[in-house]
Amino acid sequence: MTKQTRFNIGYAVAAIVVVFLIQYAVATANRIAVIPYSEYQQLLQQGKVDSVGISDRTLQGTLKEPLSSGQKRFVTTRVDPQVAQELEKYHVRFTGQIENTFFRDLLSWTMPMLLFFGVWWYIGRRTAGGGGLGGGLMAIGKSKAKIYVQANTGVTFADVAGVDEAKDELHEVVDFLKNPTDYGRLGGRMPKGVLLVGPPGTGKTLLAKAVAGEAKVPFFSISGSEFVEMFVGVGAARVRDLFQQAHQKAPAIIFIDELDALGRARGIGPFAGGHDEKEQTLNQLLVELDGFDSRTGLVILAATNRPEILDPALLRAGRFDRQVLVDRPDKKGRIAILDVHMKKVRLAPDVDPEAVAALTPGFTGADLANLVNEAALLATRRKAAAVSMHDFNNAVLRMVAGLEKRNRLLNPKEREIVANHEMGHALVALSLPGVDPVHKVSIIPRGVGALGYTIQRPIEDRFLMTKEELENKMTVLLGGRAAELIVFNHLSTGAADDLRRVTDIARSMVSRYGMSEKLGSVAYDRDPGNFLAGADRPYPMRERDYADETAAVVDHEVRAIVDRAFQRAQTILSARRTILDRAAKELLEKETLEQSDLQRLIREIPQEGLRAV
Ligand SMILES: Nc1ncnc2c1ncn2[C@@H]1O[C@H](COP(=O)(O)OP(=O)(O)OP(=O)(O)O)[C@@H](O)[C@H]1O
Ligand SMILES: [Zn+2]
Numbered sequence: 001m002t003k004q005t006r007f008n009i010g011y012a013v014a015a016i017v018v019v020f021l022i023q024y025a026v027a028t029a030n031r032i033a034v035i036p037y038s039e040y041q042q043l044l045q046q047g048k049v050d051s052v053g054i055s056d057r058t059l060q061g062t063l064k065e066p067l068s069s070g071q072k073r074f075v076t077t078r079v080d081p082q083v084a085q086e087l088e089k090y091h092v093r094f095t096g097q098i099e100n101t102f103f104r105d106l107l108s109w110t111m112p113m114l115l116f117f118g119v120w121w122y123i124g125r126r127t128a129g130g131g132g133l134g135g136g137l138m139a140i141g142k143s144k145a146k147i148y149v150q151a152n153t154g155v156t157f158a159d160v161a162g163v164d165e166a167k168d169e170l171h172e173v174v175d176f177l178k179n180p181t182d183y184g185r186l187g188g189r190m191p192k193g194v195l196l197v198g199p200p201g202t203g204k205t206l207l208a209k210a211v212a213g214e215a216k217v218p219f220f221s222i223s224g225s226e227f228v229e230m231f232v233g234v235g236a237a238r239v240r241d242l243f244q245q246a247h248q249k250a251p252a253i254i255f256i257d258e259l260d261a262l263g264r265a266r267g268i269g270p271f272a273g274g275h276d277e278k279e280q281t282l283n284q285l286l287v288e289l290d291g292f293d294s295r296t297g298l299v300i301l302a303a304t305n306r307p308e309i310l311d312p313a314l315l316r317a318g319r320f321d322r323q324v325l326v327d328r329p330d331k332k333g334r335i336a337i338l339d340v341h342m343k344k345v346r347l348a349p350d351v352d353p354e355a356v357a358a359l360t361p362g363f364t365g366a367d368l369a370n371l372v373n374e375a376a377l378l379a380t381r382r383k384a385a386a387v388s389m390h391d392f393n394n395a396v397l398r399m400v401a402g403l404e405k406r407n408r409l410l411n412p413k414e415r416e417i418v419a420n421h422e423m424g425h426a427l428v429a430l431s432l433p434g435v436d437p438v439h440k441v442s443i444i445p446r447g448v449g450a451l452g453y454t455i456q457r458p459i460e461d462r463f464l465m466t467k468e469e470l471e472n473k474m475t476v477l478l479g480g481r482a483a484e485l486i487v488f489n490h491l492s493t494g495a496a497d498d499l500r501r502v503t504d505i506a507r508s509m510v511s512r513y514g515m516s517e518k519l520g521s522v523a524y525d526r527d528p529g530n531f532l533a534g535a536d537r538p539y540p541m542r543e544r545d546y547a548d549e550t551a552a553v554v555d556h557e558v559r560a561i562v563d564r565a566f567q568r569a570q571t572i573l574s575a576r577r578t579i580l581d582r583a584a585k586e587l588l589e590k591e592t593l594e595q596s597d598l599q600r601l602i603r604e605i606p607q608e609g610l611r612a613v
Helices: 003-029 037-045 083-089 102-130 164-178 180-186 204-215 234-249 259-263 272-291 331-342 353-359 365-381 389-405 412-431 467-488 493-511 548-575 577-590 595-604
Strands: 032-034 049-054 058-063 073-077 093-096 148-150 193-197 219-223 252-257 298-304 322-325 438-442 453-456 592-594
Touching (some): 083 093, 164 298, 193 204, 204 219, 234 272, 331 365, 331 577, 412 595, 467 493, 467 577
Antiparallel strands (some): 438 453
């Protein structure tokens, strides 16, 4: 049985004892002698008993003369069921008596009820924490147990480090919450829903709390997985409840963690039975999102690490239409995060945050917080006065094994390849006219599968692209692979996605845009598609309606276009080999390079025979 029921039985026993003691006290006060049955029998045999009242469990009577203790009345426990016959035998007058069974009746009624509620409460409490299956047992309708409210989170932006871009974007939300009624006056668009996107442990929850802490508003939080209920309608009720509670405390922040658990695109997922419930919950969330006036000062923050599976309805204007990227920190970011957490432990003078950051590429904020903890534990174990660099080194060794298993860390050789690959993209982009400028290069893994990334920001919206621009785009995409080939003289699997995109563009050029001389201005692929967007998308699977010989020529032309672009990328990179090496080294060191870093690198090194391109 559960601890809770044992508890209740304990209470019941105590209650019975108390009732008995009260009866005893009352009896004494009334000058009734409480005597053992044997003594009663003796008195009976001696003929001293005058009259007796019989009830289920006791015999109460009067004596012909007082006991030595002075009482004339007595009570004893009824032991013998044949009392009456016995009484008759000794010629004692007797009557049946209605015992006052009030306490006993009360107990016999309340005990099972107490037990029942005890067990119910206990189960309810246990499942409330675990979510999932039985979570709604107690929570049907009202769900206060599951909504966590903090009047003041006590977290500020100073506690969140290494995510400066995200902080900048959230400053606006803080400003808004500080003065919601005035905010819209000057035409500022009021934030309503903000989606924090990033891998686990990068500080999304912490950021949300910091927004609440900075604005000094209450923080309501709930996890998407907790909405998923067994009973239809419970999740929806919970959403309604959450918004209702938050409204009463507005301005306030509602934080929904794991939004993907709830907001998964409808019609996906193996549990067909759960659809109704999930859909209802999601619909309710959409209703609530649309239904409030942002002037009240309610802001919904949500976190997810899989934005791509979210129901598009959630991302529409007026809902979660702002996305804030919370990425894994680069080296500079890690130093800042380590500074935050190292403040909490006593450090030996030899500890250098920069050296620790250099040892921990790929670590998230949560990993780094763990690392500081682990190092402190190691120091405690060796009874040291302070945490030293030695402890940090050991802690890194312990953690890296675990993290590598989770497939998130690259080994040094892989990092070098990724650094050269990404610099290859960036450098080709910097060298070609009319290509979108490079905004940022990074070797921090992002999303699923990407080991590094190069971000190009278009200067203007484009609706048309020329043949030359498409060729340049392909050349940039092949720059990664070309760099790998030039620097390491081997190929790796890291370029698979680049190759797919290049092939798509080349195939579209040949079969849709009529850009191949051999095949002329014929649209072999008659799917009109979406003109430019299609260039980046997987080639649509459709039936071919031209001759086999034509198909062979198409394939041949595609191949020729890709080869030419690859050749070009190689030429550019070979010509700028010195910059490539220098930049890759710097990227490896800093993990991210901004536009300004890249421009400096290019300026520092004289243009080597660029005319060749
Ligand atoms: N950028 C950061 N600066 C300082 N500490 C951080 C940072 N990121 C994470 N941490 C530490 O890691 C802990 C866990 O982070 P948090 O729960 O906010 O991550 P999360 O992104 O919400 O992860 P999940 O998606 O798994 O919920 C924080 O309480 C904090 O101690
Ligand atoms: Zn690439």
